[in-house]
Amino acid sequence: MCGAGAVDPELLTVKTFYFFFYSAFGSLFPLMGVYFKQMGMNAGQCGLLIGTRPFVEFLSAPFWGGLADRWQKGRTLLLASLGAWIVFTLPLSWVQPGAVSCVTPYNQTAYNLTEPRYDEDWRPAARSFRGPASRAGSPLPVSDALNFDPKANADWVTPLHSSIVYRTPDIQKTFFLLLLLVVIGEFFSAPAITLADSAVITLLGEDADRYGHQRMFGSLGWGLAMFFVGIALDHSTAFSAHPCGGPQRYEKNYTICFATFSIRFKYEFVNVDMSSSAPPTEPTHEERMQQQLAEQLQLPGLDTSAPPPAPQPPLEHAKVFAQTTREMPEWVTVLRQFQNVKAASFLFVAWFMGFGIGLIFTFLFWHLQDIGGSPTLFGVASVINHISEIFAYFFSFKLITQMGHVKVLCLGLAGNVLRFLYISYLSTPWWVLPFEFVQGVTHAAVWAACCSYIAHGAPPGLRSSAQGVLQGLHHGLGRGCGAVLGGIAVAKWGTTRTFAGYGVLCGVVLIVFAFINFRDGGADNNFMNTEQKRSAYNAATGAAAASSR
Template sequence: MESSERLVRIFGREYPREALVSRLFYLCFFASYGSLFPLLGIYFKQLGMNASQAGFLLGSRPLVEFASSPFWGSFADRFRKGKLLLMFSLASFIIFTLAIGFVQPLTPFCIMKPLNSTSECLYLEQAGQIIHGGALGYLKEATGIGRKKRQTPQLIDTIIDLSSYEREEDMVPGLAPEVITRDKVCNYEEAIYGVLITPPHSTRVYRKPAVEQVFLLLLLLTILGEFFSSPGLALADSVTLTYVSDEPKKFGQIRLLGSMGWGLAMFIMGIGLDYSETFRNHPCPTKNTTEKNYTLCFVTCSLFMLAAMFVATQFRFGSEQRPDEVGCAVIDTRIDEIAPAVAEKARTRQLQLEHSEGSLWLATIKALLRGHAAVYLLALTTIGFGAGIIFGFLFWHLQDFGGSPILFGVASVINHGSEIAAYFFCFQFINKFGHIKIMYFCLIANIFRFLIISLLTNPWMVLPLQAIQGITLATCWASASSYISLIAPPQLKSTAQTLCMLLFHGIGKGFGSIVGGFIITSVGTRMTFQIYSVIALIVLTLNIVTNRLFKHDGVKYSQNFEEDEIAGTLISAPQGIPMHHGEGKLTDAFNQTSVTNANYGAIGPDPTQQAYDRYVSAPYD
């Protein structure tokens, strides 16, 4: 391949130039995401939003991404301006991200406790009785120039964070913001001040209508920003797949730098936020608060994406795939790591394609959303749903127990470190236990992980659970994407892969944040995590029962090969029949099924077919 001849020497080692460019791009691109997006939930919380509003802002992103994918695929296919579209996408990300950072509700009031008062009464005070006007304001204050104001109490000593006055036994983790009432603030009158709210871990007091207006504006910016920036990663993946077309397994190794960039950027941001308590012209300044200045995150995110944009100028575009088809190609890059026995076992459950003249989507839904495939996809969606809840609200929950940004950074490093480790070993697990049992293990891990998180009072105890999360998500996706590819009718393989991605990354993660946010608003994070554990337990039970008791999907099963059986030897296919592999090509290793013998759903007509038929049972009625 021509690209392999262009080498770059670094520290005595030579690397293909194109692969190095892709590695640097993924490092910067995902570092940009990692420096901000895991913290957006608690940033919205600090703006006075409740969990349902924050969840809607977070969960809308994957939904918009999937909804816009066909449009950008057609656009790229028609105009063939891949690099220009990539630059536009990355620039849009920077512009809309910075815009989101500038949108904040006004802070009209602070809550004050009189210095020398023995009363437990708290009072509302007009915000902003501090130095205004930037450097000029400080100069006037220092020199005494300007209009003299009457002496007022030193607000820096008397302004309080209302959440710090809440009794521990009265706290419901995850419920935010707190509504100001006369029981808590003595001079509050709703008729005069309107409905006021204050976020936990902050001294600011907002008007509720102002927060709702900011939410709507942020939602608009989020939807537009995600729409215009969504083709960026798919285009980069498309170019990288072209670079490694002779050795597609290298694609995953190149993408690993993205996980490293995400984790390390989040770790650095955690340390930085612990020292970011200084605000320029804060309206309610005090030293006794855990409020953080997230401007650092927005700036760092934009700088990393600017670096990714610079690196992307070195991409060489040619005959790449459409952005909306890249996801399926990414799944195919590791399919030949499935052991022949495990792949053959999955193919014995391959679903029949009923005659349908409708759309491919309708045919795929009819084929997959029934029997064992339906409950398997339900389990996959449940895992994605849990990932959406954790992404949006784990730090939201831990913050109420004293979790600091540096804890969040360490947790992110552990999560992505375990994800990287799982990349190297996940297919060994799949080959050892099979696709069905792997899904069982992932559901069991989620049941116990969410249950334990709900019971924690020491936020640092979440770190071991983050290692489990990284392994669970990476292994679950590797197993599900390969299994669905194997059991789907061959003509519908690409559509089935897209459906798999939609259920896990789109509906699962998107609605996980949205629905999880609504539940948290009502009952708090602790109860929400427990509810998810119960749901995962129900889905696990449904999968086990379906796979053990119901074996009738128009598919013939081997009499000697039970559904929950570990796939014996990994050297040969079931019943000792070898599986044909091509010369390392994905199409030969993957597309081995044929519709000619759809009743069996096994390997198409070949010299071994008659031998295989002797070991296949009659179809179940």
């Protein structure tokens, strides 16, 4: 869109948008599981709070997209949704249950329950003191306290790695209030990335294949933000008013995460507002491309009275990885096209791999914290995850064209078997890092293969709806079920057994999926024509970035 070696200012704005949007998201939301855990939530409650977002986003994004098309107020909706991210996320740091008591060590193994005393310096508990440890999981009962009263303290619990004691009814009230904030906030903030992706696709026009190059800056921002926030969080041990005098070893003040999130989103809000207020210039080629963006988001300061540009050819392949769904997909019609066993098994694997993404996103850091992991480790692991996805961006196209879709999905399932079983048997948290490179295959490459498969497997008239169904199965139902059902499993069996169980299930699904597709000796045709290769390339281009959120 510009001369060789020149930097297109419009695309620079796009790259900046994605970088700060996903760096804001990555500085807070990957840590939500351990944040809710420190607040006294159990795994089931954490899973529901985190897993609700994919469901609400998938159901509400088409509604807002249709509203933007009908009212031609895309820019207003984009700014409003960015504001909603701040308005409904910051209160998550303010809503907390009240402390009713504190765990005070008596010796290395015993403890008493004492009254909360704010703004007082207590002697921190010795590292050898483990506190309530009558069972695994979090929160823990305080029934083994020396001064425990079965009548008055029956519903008292304390989070793992914390000295604060809460009442279970108070935690439940906080949970329902947080759930209300999450549902309402996600409903109003869902159109942000959908409108942005649609505008970028329009801006790129015939160069829509370059979308992945823009979105990759989102992965970069996520990884870097999580890395630096993790280091800062490790040293964030000062509380303005701690009810028990001060934090325990793994107790952190997550205010820095919320502050980083809000600052980056405020920058996004100002950036979008200012970039949309630029004065008009002569209608150069770049300005004509910008005019298309103006039509998408109704940007002021542009010559909207100019004749509309010639319609661009349909960008069906480019949209397979961008969140541009403007209407609810035709589920029944699409599923009828995938009634045969092989196609149905593909859709099931797409959902099942999304389930693993939701499970690992919600409970990986929870598990690592249980075995002694620190926020610095979380940041390093996040960097490795996104590096692996960036590498997958470069090699997914070659992998799909050489191996075929089914074999890539089998490779992803095998990677999940090794990764989840490996994590479940870890005793030293830092040893998780070598297997974090597998995420490029289990997330990005698998998503690219799914997109490519459905892009040329569905009839042309249903291709858009088929992509919507795939996004719903993988990123909506898959990730949501992974967080919610995974939370129920973690609450009942713990993270170790849950991860091991999912790893075993991946092995079973791998065997069944391979049998269904290879029993006739050649289910997956490795040869692709030119159009199919283009579809695979387009899917691979945006896969790493699309799997970031």
